[in-house]
Amino acid sequence: QVQFVESGGGLVQPGGSLRLSCAVSGIIFSIYGVGWYRQAPGKQRELVATITSGGTTQYADTVKGRFTVSRDNDERTAYLQMNGLKSEDTAVYSCNTQPLHASWGQGTQVTVSS
Numbered sequence: 621q622v623q624f625v626e627s628g629g630g631l632v633q634p635g636g637s638l639r640l641s642c643a644v645s646g647i648i649f650s651i652y653g654v655g656w657y658r659q660a661p662g663k664q665r666e667l668v669a670t671i672t673s674g675g676t677t678q679y680a681d682t683v684k685g686r687f688t689v690s691r692d693n694d695e696r697t698a699y700l701q702m703n704g705l706k707s708e709d710t711a712v713y714s715c716n717t718q719p720l721h722a723s724w725g726q727g728t729q730v731t732v733s734s
Contacts, residue, residue, distance in 0.1 A: 622646040624715050624725030631731045632705055640700040640728060642715035650693040653718030656700045658711035658730075669700060670718055683709075705732045 628640040642654065653672040659665040668680045669689040677689050686704040691697070698715055712727040 622717070622721045622723055624723070626713060626715055626725050626728040629713060629728030629730045631733065633734050634706060634732055636705050636732070637701070637703045638705065638730060640702065640713055640730075642698040642700075642725070644696050644698070644715075644717070647717065647721075649696040654689075654691060654698040654715055655718050655720075656687075656689060656698070656713060656715050658709075658713045659727075660708075660711040663711075665714075668713075671698065672718070702730070705730075707732050 623645045625643040626640060628638060630638060632638055651673050653670055655670045656668050657665050658668055666680065668683050669687055670678045671689045671691050679687060686702065688701040690699045710730060710732050712729050714724055714727040716724060
Protein backbone atom coordinates (compact mmCIF):
# COMPACT_ATOMS: atom_id res chain seq x y z
CA GLN A 621 0.00 0.00 0.00
CA VAL A 622 1.42 3.35 -1.01
CA GLN A 623 2.17 5.85 1.75
CA PHE A 624 3.12 9.51 1.51
CA VAL A 625 4.75 11.31 4.45
CA GLU A 626 5.20 15.05 4.05
CA SER A 627 7.37 17.15 6.34
CA GLY A 628 9.24 20.44 6.54
CA GLY A 629 6.40 22.90 6.88
CA GLY A 630 6.22 25.67 9.44
CA LEU A 631 5.76 29.36 10.10
CA VAL A 632 7.92 31.67 8.02
CA GLN A 633 7.98 35.39 7.35
CA PRO A 634 7.23 36.79 3.90
CA GLY A 635 10.28 36.46 1.70
CA GLY A 636 11.52 33.46 3.63
CA SER A 637 12.25 29.92 2.51
CA LEU A 638 11.23 26.38 3.38
CA ARG A 639 12.14 22.97 2.01
CA LEU A 640 9.42 20.34 2.04
CA SER A 641 10.04 16.61 1.84
CA CYS A 642 7.77 13.82 0.62
CA ALA A 643 8.83 10.32 1.59
CA VAL A 644 7.10 7.62 -0.45
CA SER A 645 6.81 3.91 0.29
CA GLY A 646 4.89 0.95 -1.09
CA ILE A 647 5.62 1.56 -4.77
CA ILE A 648 8.58 1.53 -7.16
CA PHE A 649 9.20 5.23 -6.64
CA SER A 650 11.58 5.72 -9.55
CA ILE A 651 9.03 4.92 -12.25
CA TYR A 652 6.46 7.47 -11.10
CA GLY A 653 6.15 11.16 -11.58
CA VAL A 654 5.44 13.17 -8.43
CA GLY A 655 3.20 16.16 -7.92
CA TRP A 656 3.13 18.71 -5.11
CA TYR A 657 -0.30 20.08 -4.25
CA ARG A 658 -1.59 22.68 -1.84
CA GLN A 659 -4.94 23.50 -0.33
CA ALA A 660 -5.69 26.77 1.39
CA PRO A 661 -8.68 27.16 3.73
CA GLY A 662 -11.90 27.39 1.73
CA LYS A 663 -10.18 26.71 -1.58
CA GLN A 664 -9.79 23.77 -3.92
CA ARG A 665 -6.62 21.72 -3.93
CA GLU A 666 -4.26 22.97 -6.60
CA LEU A 667 -1.26 21.43 -8.31
CA VAL A 668 1.82 23.60 -7.88
CA ALA A 669 4.70 21.53 -9.25
CA THR A 670 5.43 18.22 -10.91
CA ILE A 671 8.52 16.19 -11.69
CA THR A 672 8.49 13.23 -14.06
CA SER A 673 10.36 9.98 -13.54
CA GLY A 674 13.00 11.39 -15.88
CA GLY A 675 13.34 14.64 -13.95
CA THR A 676 11.37 17.03 -16.16
CA THR A 677 9.67 19.70 -14.06
CA GLN A 678 6.64 21.92 -14.48
CA TYR A 679 5.25 24.67 -12.27
CA ALA A 680 2.05 26.60 -11.77
CA ASP A 681 2.37 30.21 -12.86
CA THR A 682 1.83 31.34 -9.26
CA VAL A 683 5.06 29.67 -8.07
CA LYS A 684 7.24 29.70 -11.18
CA GLY A 685 10.65 31.17 -10.45
CA ARG A 686 10.23 30.77 -6.68
CA PHE A 687 9.67 27.03 -6.14
CA THR A 688 11.90 24.16 -7.26
CA VAL A 689 10.86 20.51 -7.26
CA SER A 690 13.43 17.72 -7.15
CA ARG A 691 13.68 14.04 -6.31
CA ASP A 692 16.10 11.48 -4.92
CA ASN A 693 15.17 8.03 -6.17
CA ASP A 694 17.63 6.30 -3.85
CA GLU A 695 15.92 7.94 -0.86
CA ARG A 696 12.42 7.51 -2.39
CA THR A 697 11.82 11.16 -1.59
CA ALA A 698 10.65 14.23 -3.46
CA TYR A 699 11.42 17.78 -2.37
CA LEU A 700 9.92 21.21 -2.84
CA GLN A 701 12.26 24.13 -2.24
CA MET A 702 10.19 27.25 -1.69
CA ASN A 703 11.85 30.66 -1.81
CA GLY A 704 10.40 34.14 -1.77
CA LEU A 705 7.36 32.95 0.14
CA LYS A 706 4.25 35.09 0.11
CA SER A 707 1.19 35.15 2.35
CA GLU A 708 -0.83 33.60 -0.46
CA ASP A 709 1.40 30.52 -0.31
CA THR A 710 -0.14 29.66 3.07
CA ALA A 711 -1.73 26.22 2.72
CA VAL A 712 -1.42 22.55 3.57
CA TYR A 713 1.05 21.01 1.12
CA SER A 714 0.73 17.38 0.04
CA CYS A 715 2.34 15.11 -2.52
CA ASN A 716 1.11 12.29 -4.69
CA THR A 717 2.24 10.34 -7.69
CA GLN A 718 1.48 11.13 -11.30
CA PRO A 719 -0.98 9.58 -12.09
CA LEU A 720 -2.67 9.98 -8.73
CA HIS A 721 -2.94 7.24 -6.16
CA ALA A 722 -6.19 7.17 -4.21
CA SER A 723 -4.50 7.63 -0.83
CA TRP A 724 -2.97 10.87 0.45
CA GLY A 725 -0.63 11.68 3.28
CA GLN A 726 -1.44 14.04 6.13
CA GLY A 727 0.24 16.99 4.43
CA THR A 728 2.41 19.64 6.03
CA GLN A 729 1.20 23.10 7.02
CA VAL A 730 2.99 26.12 5.58
CA THR A 731 2.09 29.48 7.09
CA VAL A 732 3.59 32.67 5.72
CA SER A 733 3.01 35.57 8.05
CA SER A 734 4.82 38.43 9.72
